[in-house]
Amino acid sequence: MKLARLGDGAEIFHTLQGEGVSMGEPAVFVRLSLCNLHCVWCDTDHTWNFEGTPWKHEKDAIQGYAKHRKEDVIIEMSPNEVAEIVRGFCRRRVVLTGGEPLLHEAELVELMAALSEDGEEWFFEVETNGTKMPGAGFLGLIGQINVSPKLANSGMGEELRLKPTVLAGLAATGKAWFKFVVRDERDITEIRSLMERAGIPGNRVILMPEGRTVEALDSTAAWLAERCRDLGVRFSDRLHVRLWGDRRGV
Numbered sequence: 405m406k407l408a409r410l411g412d413g414a415e416i417f418h419t420l421q422g423e424g425v426s427m428g429e430p431a432v433f434v435r436l437s438l439c440n441l442h443c444v445w446c447d448t449d450h451t452w453n454f455e456g457t458p459w460k461h462e463k464d465a466i467q468g469y470a471k472h473r474k475e476d477v478i479i480e481m482s483p484n485e486v487a488e489i490v491r492g493f494c495r496r497r498v499v500l501t502g503g504e505p506l507l508h509e510a511e512l513v514e515l516m517a518a519l520s521e522d523g524e525e526w527f528f529e530v531e532t533n534g535t536k537m538p539g540a541g542f543l544g545l546i547g548q549i550n551v552s553p554k555l556a557n558s559g560m561g562e563e564l565r566l567k568p569t570v571l572a573g574l575a576a577t578g579k580a581w582f583k584f585v586v587r588d589e590r591d592i593t594e595i596r597s598l599m600e601r602a603g604i605p606g607n608r609v610i611l612m613p614e615g616r617t618v619e620a621l622d623s624t625a626a627w628l629a630e631r632c633r634d635l636g637v638r639f640s641d642r643l644h645v646r647l648w649g650d651r652r653g654v
């Protein structure tokens with residue numbers, strides 16, 4: 405399986421879940437490489453913004469930013485090798501993230517199955533953009549699905565980023581939470597319409613301000629928290645941005 409590379413190894417690290425319904429939970433993160441979307445504000449662009457690709461990113465405006473060389477940002481490992489690293493941490497909560505982890509569904513099933521054979525209590529979360537419906541093998545092992553459907557503010561065309569039947573299927577598993585990255589009131593209108601189209605219940609919706617810095621988060625957070633209260637949906641901060649900024653592997 406292709407994982408994000410960090411230094412000489414894979415981007416597998418012990419930290420606190422920074423977003424969503426389990427924000428603050430200690431967990432081991434396993435970051436997979438590759439994504440089927442290319443959001444302009446993505447904070448893990450090292451998983452897809454490779455040399456030779458045509459994708460645009462907001463960071464293009466930053467002097468010195470360059471697309472990534474695949475050999476610098478991807479590392480290949482087997483599910484068993486990943487399981488061995490994960491076992492080295494004392495935590496039993498594992499967050500499978502990316503990129504888009506479901507591009508590696510078969511290998512993730514192998515990884516979760518290998519860990520589950522230990523006889524220990526494991527809890528697996530996956531973070532997905534909600535464009536791919538996982539199969540029964542994956543759904544049987546995963547404990548929580550953190551779905552983050554992308555809105556127009558991602559810069560992606562609707563036909564690529566929104567798959568209402570997949571979202572409805574994920575909602576029907578009873579394991580999914582739907583977390584939306586919000587910039588302004590236009591996003592709220594889009595979210596409400598999508599909830600209706602895909603049958604996403606409000607008690608499973610989480611709204612989170614967009615931002616890779618504390619200043620950017622703060623410019624939206626207070627306004628968004630009030631909208632969450634009025635709409636009766638959850639608010640999520642981005643804890644890792646407040647604690648560690650834009651740093652990788654923490």
Ligand code: SF4
Pocket residue numbers: 439440441442443445446447448449451452502503504533554
């Ligand atoms: S779906 Fe997620 S990982 Fe993929 S480009 Fe968008 S924000 Fe980044």
